[in-house]
Each structure stands twice: as structure tokens, then as C-alpha cells.
Amino acid sequence: MRIAVPNKGRLHQPTIDLLERAGLHLENGADRKLYAETVDPDVTVLFARAADIPEYIADGAADVGITGLDQVRESASDRIESLLDLEFGRCRLVLAAPEDGEIATSADLEGATVATEFPTITREYFADAGVSAEVIEVTGATELTPYVDMADAIVDITSTGTTLKVNRLAIVDEVLSSSVQLFAREDVVGDAKVGEIATALSSVLAADGKRYLMMNVPQDQLEAVREVIPGLGGPTIMDIANGEGEAVAVHAVVDERDVFETITRVKERGASGILVTEIERLVE
Template sequence: MRVAVPNKGRLHDPTVELLQKAGLEVHNGSDRKLYAETTDPEIDVLYARAADIPEYVAEGAADVGITGLDQTREAEVDLFDHLDLRFGECRLVLAVPEEDGVSTVDELAGKRVATEFPNISRRFFDERGVDVELIGVTGATELTPHAGMADAIVDITSTGTTLEVNNLEVVAEVLDSSVRLFSRPEDEEDGKIRELVTALESVLHAENRRYLMMNVPEESLEDVKNAMPGLGGPTVMRVEGDDSMVAVHAVVEEGDVYETINAVREKGARDILVTPIERMVR
């Protein structure tokens, strides 16, 4: 099975890192290499540009692709989305120079819109019945209004810094994007792809969770259990050589850890350990 992975740019490192956390070490992954082997002899990595990956998968050059939803939508190919990998989060927005005072999409009728995403943009304006002239660019889209090239842009934003620096304001949201794992639709049930999805899901499930371990006097066990947040009952174990104590282990959401520690301590828990979780396979 061949997995297409962004060869460079901001998606390369987090993608390789996520595969590694899922147990799929990528060997000899350097910028210039086209292919890389992985820990799994049945899985190879193919490096490609983020924008080309949907096409590579649709055409069968790769079986699985990892890239932004903006890219799969722009490619206009038929793909099955298996998993949201929850990084590369950004918004595709329609923006105009602040001084132009444009506040609705309709006001752009007959105007020029520069974008790296002409297909998504065309669909956006068509759905609203607004006729615009689309101008395709391959980068630095934010500069085009000031250069007199366009009246508006459709481009990616995340922190909003680039729009702000260029005195542009958002008129409308076009698409919410994040990195996805996808295949051709006919491979939706493919066993090997399901395995990869399960492995990656296990990393995502574990990411915001911590494993809590503590010793609790037997008589305080019920109180401590009640002080723990959901996620199913904790595991309770005997402490060898001390009949009065039990060990309690539980998985807790990262955001609940601070409060949980204070609560269980108050109920009598001691020797509390908090550890990260590498993977949670369900």
C-alpha cells in the first residue's frame, strides 16, 4: 500500500510525526527522495506536493493520501474521507481591502477575485449567483489587491496575521479546512487502510488524555471514584503488602487533570502519578 505524504511545506513534518507516533516509522525520509519505506513492509510512502496528492490518489499512483481538505475540494476528484487528522487547521475566506467598504458577497458582482483555489471559488460564487472574474495565482495572493490585480481574494487564513498586515478584511467564509486521510471511494472498506486509520485514531484519542495512577485507602475508594470524571470506571488493584490501600488507575481528559488531582487528594488519594498516553486503541 502506498501513502502519499506532503514532501515539504508546513504539512510535511506533522504528517511524518503523526505516522511515527502511530508506530509507522518512515525510513530515509528526506526532502529529495520520492519514495520511503516504513516499519510495515506492506506500506510505502510517496512524497508529493500537498496540492497534487488528491490527484495522485484518484489516479492510483497512491492508495491513501494525506493533505488539506482545501486541496481535495480544489482537485474536484471523487475521494472517500476516512479521518480528520486535526492539524493544518485553517479557513478559506473571501477578503477585500479594508478601505473599500465592501461587506457582502453580492457587492463583488463584476469584480476580479484572485485565488490559488479557482475551482472552490467558482463553486462559491456560482452557488450565490454572483458573477465574478477569477484570476488564478500561485502564491502571495494577499498582495494582488494592492497591486491593482484584483478587487478581492479567496485565500487561506489561520492566525489572521497575513490579512491584517495587508489591510484586508473578511467578507465571507468559504471553507473550514484541516488535514484529512482519504482513499478512492471503492477502497472505503479496504482492510489495510482500516488498520492505518485505527492506528492513527489511537494517537488522536490519546493526544489530549493523561493516565492517572494513585494509591487510595480502601475506605476512601468510593469517595475517590466519585471525584473522578467520566471516561468509564477506573481500574482498581490490590497493593501488595498493604491491605489497607488500593491502587486506582484512570484515563482523564487533559483539561480535567488539575481539578481531578485536587479532588482525589482531598478524598484521601496519595502518591499520584500523571503520565502521557502514547496510543489508545479502541
């Protein structure tokens, strides 16, 4: 099983960190230009440009891949399915035009020229809007094209909008909301190993922002404590060895933001020996 991941850029390190947290430790490091083995002898990591990963998957060079939704949509491949939103690398693909111009909607670009690094997505956007615009592909400095008479507007990636503002461009419309996701070729979606990888990654995401709470609770206060613990599906109750039935151990998973208040409330109800630990992975 081969996983294609970004070889550089802002998506590289978060992807490597996620794989490591999921237990897919890279055996020969993430600095290899082409590939790395993992602790799972059946899983190899391939390093590729984020924009090339959809093609790696579609052509069979990789079985699954981690890249942005924008890159998959731009590839226009109908053989790739999204398995899991990995919840990082969020950005927007937007239509923007000079802020002091007369372009207020996509309809104002009828017969106009639009520059972008995402021609497939852009043409699809204008086709859906019923607007006939000329789309030209550029490979960099897209935001400059309206000021050098190359285009009337642009479609470009933005995270905060700062670059657009610096270049006096105003957002006209959102073309696509994107994030980094786990993708697989359609013929391997049901493969057991693909399922294992998806489960491992989702367990890391599920654990984010969660804490494991453990405490001892007097038997006669158990219901009172249970009522104030905002756990996932309720706390787990266990007997304490040599506890002679006077107290029980209560374990629960709670949101990190609820820990402070929860500790206060359970202490008021007689809980003791309270321990809070981080959770690396949580399989729901």
C-alpha cells in the first residue's frame, strides 16, 4: 500500500506529523526525496508535489494520497474519492478583482479575461454561472495580472485575504472551500489496509481537544458525579481493588475546555484522586 504525501510546502510537515501521531512512523525519515518505509511493512510513503498527487492516485502509482481538495478538483479525475477530511490546510479559492473597479459579481465578467493557476475549476465555475469568460492559466504572481493588462480578474487561493488586500483586490465570490483530505482510488476504497489507514488518521482527529479524566467517587455520590460529567456516551464505572465497595473508579473522556469546570463540580460531590491525561488517539 502506497501513500502519496506532499514533499514540501505548507502541507508537508503537518502531514508527516499526522502520520506519526497515527502510528505510521517513517523508518528512514521524511527527508527522502522519493519515498520512505513505515513501521508497517505493508505501507510505503511516496513524496510528490501536492498538485501531482491526484495523478499518482488515479494512475496507480499510489493507492491513497493526502492533498488539498482544490488539487483533486483541478485534476478533474473521476477515479478518486475522498475518505476523510483531515481538518488542516483550510483555504478558499476566490474570484477577485481590483477594489476600485466596476466588477461586483461574476456576471460582470461576461466577455472578460480571468487569470488563474486553477483553469479547470475556474472554467467549471463560470460554466455553472452561465458566464462566458476567457480563462488564462498563469503559474505565479496571479494577483499582479489585473495591473499589467493581462486579466480583468483572478481566481486564486487565499487563507486570510491579506495578500489580496495588499494588492488592492476585493473578493467578488467564493469559488471553492478547500482543506487537506485523505483520498483513495475508487477501486481500493474497500480495501482492508485503506480502512486501517483511515481509522488510524481519524482516531488522531477524534482525540484532538479531548482529555481523559480519572477519579475515585464514593458509591453514594456516584449518580451526582455522573450527572456533571460531560463525557462521550457517559463515564465508565469500575470497582477499585481493595476498595471494599465504598468507592468506585470513574473514567471519562471530556472536551479540554470543560476540564476546569468538571473538576470543580466533581470535587464538590466528593470525588478524589482526580487525574487528567492527554489522549493520543480515540477510536469512536
